[in-house]
Amino acid sequence: MKIETSQLPSLLTLQTQLVSLKKLESQARELMARAKAEAIREQLLDLSAKASQMLTDHEELQRDLKRAESDLDLVVKRIDQDQQRLTQATDVKVIAGVQHELETLGKRRSELEDAQLELMERVELSTDSQQQIQAQKQQLQSDLETELEIAKQDLAVVKQEHSAIAAEVNAAKAQIANDLLELFERLATRATAVGVLRGSTCGACNMNLTSTALGQIRAVAEDELARCPECSAILVRE
Numbered sequence: 001m002k003i004e005t006s007q008l009p010s011l012l013t014l015q016t017q018l019v020s021l022k023k024l025e026s027q028a029r030e031l032m033a034r035a036k037a038e039a040i041r042e043q044l045l046d047l048s049a050k051a052s053q054m055l056t057d058h059e060e061l062q063r064d065l066k067r068a069e070s071d072l073d074l075v076v077k078r079i080d081q082d083q084q085r086l087t088q089a090t091d092v093k094v095i096a097g098v099q100h101e102l103e104t105l106g107k108r109r110s111e112l113e114d115a116q117l118e119l120m121e122r123v124e125l126s127t128d129s130q131q132q133i134q135a136q137k138q139q140l141q142s143d144l145e146t147e148l149e150i151a152k153q154d155l156a157v158v159k160q161e162h163s164a165i166a167a168e169v170n171a172a173k174a175q176i177a178n179d180l181l182e183l184f185e186r187l188a189t190r191a192t193a194v195g196v197l198r199g200s201t202c203g204a205c206n207m208n209l210t211s212t213a214l215g216q217i218r219a220v221a222e223d224e225l226a227r228c229p230e231c232s233a234i235l236v237r238e
């Protein structure tokens, strides 16, 4: 293949630029995945599950409290009625019966009052815990937003760099003869496409070439394309 030797160094630049583009692309992929944001998302999911369990427990506590309160109401009413009956009763047996019932009701009342107090305390604690978990959730949510915002900004920088290099790549390609560019691109899909021949070392595969191979390369005219016999890379002769 006849070549314009001045185009060969451009191939080296092009190769470096293509490597940079690949690096930037993988950076962009990492940024989009953003391990840190993922970790926060998982914590948020955990907290949400906890919060909904807590809400269920809280509602149950409130139902228990209501039940205890209405039981207590009934007992208090019954005590009032019995005391009323006691003031009107004249029969000793009836009085004894009512008094016995009042004693039982009194015990029941104090049990229910204790239960009510305990439940009220538990409802209060549960309300506090729920507020705490909501606050944690909000904090995580805002951490997540911050992380995503940072990732977004980093991604924008990477994209900008990528498009700048991509523009340079296009400009460089336009300066290179079609057949040479086609060969370069084909080689680049498999391995290093171009390397400088330094002494007896191919810059693409870093192999030390034999004197026979070097002789063959030297026999290639200046304006013809020389390739590495080991890795087939395009050789830039110094």
Ligand SMILES: [Zn+2]
Residues within 6 Å of the ligand: 195, 202, 203, 204, 205, 206, 207, 228, 229, 230, 231, 232, 233
């Ligand atoms: Zn080579």
